[in-house]
């Protein structure tokens with residue numbers, strides 16, 4: 002089977018590599034010539050575990066092609082995936098220009114029936130716009146005899162485990178009103194639909210909404226927990242105990258209820274805002290989503306507030322060690338990362354940052370360039386040198402069991418601001434370190450011993 006995928010970002014590239022690994026011939030089309038030539042050499046522009054191996058291996062067996070020539074991809078496959086980016090517009094709604102440009106391209110070159118599958122995260126109604134664009138283009142070509150179908154097939158990949166999520170999906174959403182398209186997509190996904198039927202088929206609009214509803218629900222869980230954490234501090238309770246207590250209820254569950262410094266990344270912030278815009282343009286006031294978004298924006302300032310509170314506003318001239326720059330572990334992605342909000346606040350207050358991240362150092366250099374108030378350190382230990390305190394922003398595994406005694410010797414003040422609650426304040430305090438965490442005041446802690 003031949004498949005064409007437009008867009009070699011996270012979603013397109015991962016899906017392409019996984020389809021190729023399953024034995025399909027996959028053609029990836031991207032307008033970025035430099036990216037395409039790097040991909041041809043097996044060079045991956047993103048850090049994603051397992052991806053480089055898959056791209057290299059399938060590239061050499063010729064199951065995975067990269068090209069800038071859309072007409073090649075359109076001629077080669079009956080199934081055309083659209084997986085290009087949908088960056089936010091100024092008002093937060095998803096910008097569909099790349100998606101619609103691909104739709105136009107497909108209609109400009111197709112010579113026989115094509116199934117167009119929208120994989121990009123797009124607002125409800127986008128498939129209709131894709132259809133309209135294709136009809137218009139075919140008409141202009143004088144080829145409205147050609148047939149096509151537009152379906153929705155959202156992805157649910159998590160950065161850092163995208164290859165595994167794609168290889169073993171927990172669900173495969175197929176949104177189409179056309180029986181022939183459903184049959185073709187069921188056949189395509191058969192290698193990934195083992196053990197039990199993971200395919201949930203529905204109409205196009207419901208499929209489009211499913212993607213947003215899933216991300217908004219997850220973002221809501223996080224903002225809710227962050228709100229409870231902030232309240233726990235006011236009420237002298239320990240959110241980590243509360244988390245265990247509520248997670249035991251299977252209706253709530255233990256997943257995705259970790260309080261922290263707010264969600265970031267390329268999906269949640271963008272999708273929540275896009276959903277808010279979509280609701281507003283439909284004449285509906287999304288009260289819950291507005292609150293989710295506001296709580297998250299506020300939560301990204303919580304660490305700075307704690308730092309400033311402890312040092313009584315005397316931040317100027319101080320240096321802070323910062324562990325973790327990426328928006329979450331196992332990725333180099335710093336889009337909407339809480340670390341960026343914290344660094345901006347520290348710099349604004351006249352402080353310096355000594356930062357370390359296992360994967361995001363290059364990305365940080367790319368974003369900020371050379372600055373006097375930012376030192377990118379070669380190791381987590383180096384970041385601690387001459388720092389007034391340590392701030393943990395991302396819960397990388399390698400940060401979880403530090404040498405507290407060495408840390409105490411190196412830091413100017415034995416203080417950790419733990420934005421992800423990875424340290425037990427009691428254990429750390431036995432080693433002489435004071436830990437400020439999220440949702441725990443520390444006042445209840447002595448009774449734990």
Ligand code: UDX
Nearest residue numbers: 156157158159160257258259261264265266268328329
């Ligand atoms: C997310 C969805 O999980 C995925 O299904 C969708 O396709 C794309 O968006 P991703 O952006 O890779 O994936 O990140 P995810 O692992 O879901 O984490 C998102 C953010 O939430 C991170 O900033 C993380 O630190 C934060 N988070 C997550 C919490 O603060 N608490 C939690 O309990 C879980």
